[in-house]
Amino acid sequence: MAKLRAPKSHRKKSRPGKGARLRLSPGARNPDGTEARLSRDAEAKLLWAAWKARQIVRDSAILQSLHRSDQRSTPPRYAPDGTLTGRAATPARIQEQVEEFCSLALTDPSLQAKLRAPDDSDRFIALVVKLARDHGFDVDARAVRAAMVPGIECLTDSAMSETPLPPSDCLPIRANWLGDQLHVRWSYFGKLRLREPFFEGSVHRCFLKPFNRLFGYSTPISRVADWLTAHPGLPPRGLIFHMSRCGSTLVSRMLAASDRNLVVSEASPIDAVVRAKDIRPDLPDDQQAQWLTSIITALGQPRCRERNFFIKMVSSHSLALPLFRRAFPSVPWVFLYRDPVEVLVSQLHSPSNQVTTAPAENLAGLGGKNRTEAPPESIARALAKLCSSAARHYREGGGLLVNYRELPDALWSRILPHFGVSCSKSDRAAMAAVARYDAKAPSFVFAPDVEGKQQAATASNRAVASKHLGEVYRRLEALRQSQILA
Numbered sequence: 001m002a003k004l005r006a007p008k009s010h011r012k013k014s015r016p017g018k019g020a021r022l023r024l025s026p027g028a029r030n031p032d033g034t035e036a037r038l039s040r041d042a043e044a045k046l047l048w049a050a051w052k053a054r055q056i057v058r059d060s061a062i063l064q065s066l067h068r069s070d071q072r073s074t075p076p077r078y079a080p081d082g083t084l085t086g087r088a089a090t091p092a093r094i095q096e097q098v099e100e101f102c103s104l105a106l107t108d109p110s111l112q113a114k115l116r117a118p119d120d121s122d123r124f125i126a127l128v129v130k131l132a133r134d135h136g137f138d139v140d141a142r143a144v145r146a147a148m149v150p151g152i153e154c155l156t157d158s159a160m161s162e163t164p165l166p167p168s169d170c171l172p173i174r175a176n177w178l179g180d181q182l183h184v185r186w187s188y189f190g191k192l193r194l195r196e197p198f199f200e201g202s203v204h205r206c207f208l209k210p211f212n213r214l215f216g217y218s219t220p221i222s223r224v225a226d227w228l229t230a231h232p233g234l235p236p237r238g239l240i241f242h243m244s245r246c247g248s249t250l251v252s253r254m255l256a257a258s259d260r261n262l263v264v265s266e267a268s269p270i271d272a273v274v275r276a277k278d279i280r281p282d283l284p285d286d287q288q289a290q291w292l293t294s295i296i297t298a299l300g301q302p303r304c305r306e307r308n309f310f311i312k313m314v315s316s317h318s319l320a321l322p323l324f325r326r327a328f329p330s331v332p333w334v335f336l337y338r339d340p341v342e343v344l345v346s347q348l349h350s351p352s353n354q355v356t357t358a359p360a361e362n363l364a365g366l367g368g369k370n371r372t373e374a375p376p377e378s379i380a381r382a383l384a385k386l387c388s389s390a391a392r393h394y395r396e397g398g399g400l401l402v403n404y405r406e407l408p409d410a411l412w413s414r415i416l417p418h419f420g421v422s423c424s425k426s427d428r429a430a431m432a433a434v435a436r437y438d439a440k441a442p443s444f445v446f447a448p449d450v451e452g453k454q455q456a457a458t459a460s461n462r463a464v465a466s467k468h469l470g471e472v473y474r475r476l477e478a479l480r481q482s483q484i485l486a
Contacts, residue, residue, distance in 0.1 A: 093138065095146070097138045098132070098143050098144055098147050099147070101137045105131075106217065114131065115215070118211075119208075121145075121210045125141050128214070129141055144214070148210065151213070162219060163219065165217070168230075168231055169301070170189065170217060171186065171298070171301060172224070172295055173185055173268075174268060174272075175272035175295065180279075181220050181221075182279075183220055184219055186216065186217040186218070187203070187216060188209065188215075189303065193256075193304050194262065194264060197252070197253060197265065197439060197442070198265050199266055199267040200267075200268065221294065221295065224294040225290070225294050227298065232297075233300035234262060234301075234302050234306065235297070235309065235331075236331045237332075238311075238332055238419035239313065240252060240312040240336070241313050241315075241321065241336070243315060243318070243336065243343060244355050245338065245352075246338035246343060247336050247439075248315075250407055251312070251407070252312040255310050257427070259304070261309075262308065263310045264310075267299055269299070270313070270317075273292045274292070274317055274323065288323060289323060310419070315352070315354045315355055315386055316354045316386070318389050332419055332420070335476075337476055338404035339404070340383065340466075340469035340470070342450060342453040342454065343383060344376060344379060345461060346453060349456075351379065355383060355386075380465060384472055387476060390476070391476055394479055400414065400483065401480040401483060403477070403480060408431070412431065
């Protein structure tokens with residue numbers, strides 16, 4: 001082991017030598033009256049011992065300045081601007097300290113409660129620095145700011161290392177594959193109600209909270225069931241499937257107008273589970289259904305005293321009706337549809353990838369390399385598959401068919417009774433007020449578009465719609481009429 005040498009500033013260039021002389025205390029005399037002196041050998045040994053003792057004391061001081069037995073027990077030194085000084089203040093080391101503090105905070109409820117309080121990023125960063133330093137971590141404001149993600153779109157799969165189970169008031173916001181394991185990313189929502197037209201909008205709003213841009217939880221989906229034992233969610237009262245562009249967003253927005261209702265609209269973690277067999281073709285049906293039950297129940301957390309929980313799916317999930325029925329065999333469902341010409345015109349104007357791609361079942365023969373290039377034939381075939389799936393599984397029970405033309409009145413006259421949920425006068429008034437505005441752009445008053453879409457349809461569009469969707473549309477209409485008359 002290399003010997004520790006004192007820095008040059010601490011070394012003496014001279015040491016006791018042969019010519020050194022050491023006197024005894026003044027006045028010391030030999031018996032004959034002469035001045036007392038040590039022998040040359042004794043004098044040299046005493047000088048060497050004194051010099052060696054001085055070096056030991058100095059080396060000990062040097063060691064103490066270069067090494068701290070417990071780094072967290074000694075506060076670091078900081079420059080006036082709040083940045084670290086000294087040998088340990090390297091960017092990599094500071095970043096490691098931020099990560100270590102984040103790991104500690106995820107296991108400390110009291111720390112989390114303090115860190116969730118600020119809504120302003122600068123105040124949040126200052127609080128993180130203070131609390132981290134109080135716990136002995138070498139961090140600064142620049143490192144904390146660099147570790148914060150700007151928004152949900154900046155999350156990456158590589159950032160999703162496993163953490164402890166999240167506390168209450170958290171919701172799953174993402175589900176991504178790490179190898180052959182599906183991991184769920186969670187964020188803190190607090191008492192934030194899901195009022196946006198789509199769940200993704202609520203996630204973006206929750207990421208305005210600085211806490212969620214630095215701290216996040218990630219667990220294998222198999223552990224969601226463990227979390228639910230401590231945080232049981234509401235059982236779903238109704239599942240909403242649809243053809244696309246046929247009023248499903250209006251229905252979910254109207255339901256969310258009541259404070260008694262919790263509505264999750266097109267949540268990406270549900271979609272990840274529905275598509276799981278794209279990654280794991282060997283995944284057993286029962287296990288996939290169990291994952292779906294867990295992720296939906298985890299989303300149904302009553303944070304604001306809600307009593308009724310509804311889930312609106314993306315349109316392609318109509319193909320996965322058997323999976324949803326396996327996960328929730330007793331939960332009623334509804335399928336919304338519309339005149340095929342009107343839906344086709346809307347899809348041609350702004351194609352949806354949920355129509356041109358589908359989980360759990362291959363939509364063969366889709367044309368175009370991207371959404372804007374999808375030809376009318378391909379879109380019409382995809383829409384026909386969605387409608388055919390709903391018509392086929394309707395025979396198995398639990399379903400309700402609703403035409404776009406019946407909205408908004410059908411919500412309280414048919415859909416809520418089918419879900420077994422009562423509708424008070426105040427709820428109905430709140431829902432009717434929401435229906436006056438555009439479902440996807442609530443800042444604008446709703447403008448009926450049936451006539452406009454019919455006029456925009458070309459003869460070719462009508463021919464394509466009739467060819468691929470005419471028969472299944474008539475079948476849905478016949479089933480709906482029989483249900484109304486029953």
